[in-house]
Amino acid sequence: xxxxKTIFITRHASTRSAQRGQEDIDxxxxxxxxxxxxxxxxxxxxxxxxxxxxxxxxxxxxxETAILIRETLMPELPIQTEDQLYxxxxxxxxxxxxxxxxDINSVxxxxxxxxxxxxxxxxxxxxxxxxxxxxxxxxxxPPAALARLTSTAREWTDILQNNTRIEQISYPGE
Numbered sequence: 001x002x003x004x005k006t007i008f009i010t011r012h013a014s015t016r017s018a019q020r021g022q023e024d025i026d027x028x029x030x031x032x033x034x035x036x037x038x039x040x041x042x043x044x045x046x047x048x049x050x051x052x053x054x055x056x057x058x059x060x061x062x063x064e065t066a067i068l069i070r071e072t073l074m075p076e077l078p079i080q081t082e083d084q085l086y087x088x089x090x091x092x093x094x095x096x097x098x099x100x101x102x103d104i105n106s107v108x109x110x111x112x113x114x115x116x117x118x119x120x121x122x123x124x125x126x127x128x129x130x131x132x133x134x135x136x137x138x139x140x141x142p143p144a145a146l147a148r149l150t151s152t153a154r155e156w157t158d159i160l161q162n163n164t165r166i167e168q169i170s171y172p173g174e
Contacts, residue, residue, distance in 0.1 A: 005159060006106035007097065007149040008044070008051055010069075011116055011141040012062040013037040013172075025086060029064045036144035036172040037065045041072025043146060043170060044108070051108040053078050055096065057085040059112065065144070066110045085111050090119040100156040117141050124149060125165045136169040144172045 013033035018024055029037065044050065050073065056066040058081050070077045084092055093115055100107060109116075117140040126134065141147065151164040 003105040005151040005153050005156065008049065008108040009116055009120065009147040009149065010040055010108065010110050011113055011143055011145055012065045012110060013144040015061045025059045027061050029061055033143065034068060037068035038072045039172050040144055040146055041069040045073050049148065050074060051106040052104045053080060054108045054110060055080050055082055055085065056110040057112060058083045059086050062110045087112050088115045090115055090122045093119045094123055097159055098157045102155055113141055120147055120166060123161055123164060125162055129166060133166060133169050137166065146170045
């Protein structure tokens, strides 16, 4: 029997503003962002939420976030960069999840808003959410916020709104 699927969604940590002539994709984390990313790894470790894989946008700030999470969480954890996750809309995020191999049962996706917040709104069943989680969902993900989703789907291609729910949204430092 195949396991249910767990999806961790995080927005990249806090970043520097683009410098003159710098492309958005090349922006880097601030010191605060580095601390936030380390917090993400520690938060996952303390809660025994160890993904099988980290999927990350090609943006420098997202990759830096993923690397710092991995260093704190589990140094041997594989990171897979997905160019199509850079500023991806909700539909692309879902398409990326649907393409995962079935031997992966949990994934951490590091990406960007507004796509991540839109994905959480469109791709999850929100019935039964507690007030705090519902409020956080509708405010949108700030940098380094972490959403934990579970799905009763047995295969990634079966991830749908009616079988996937938000368990919790955590903010840095909690």
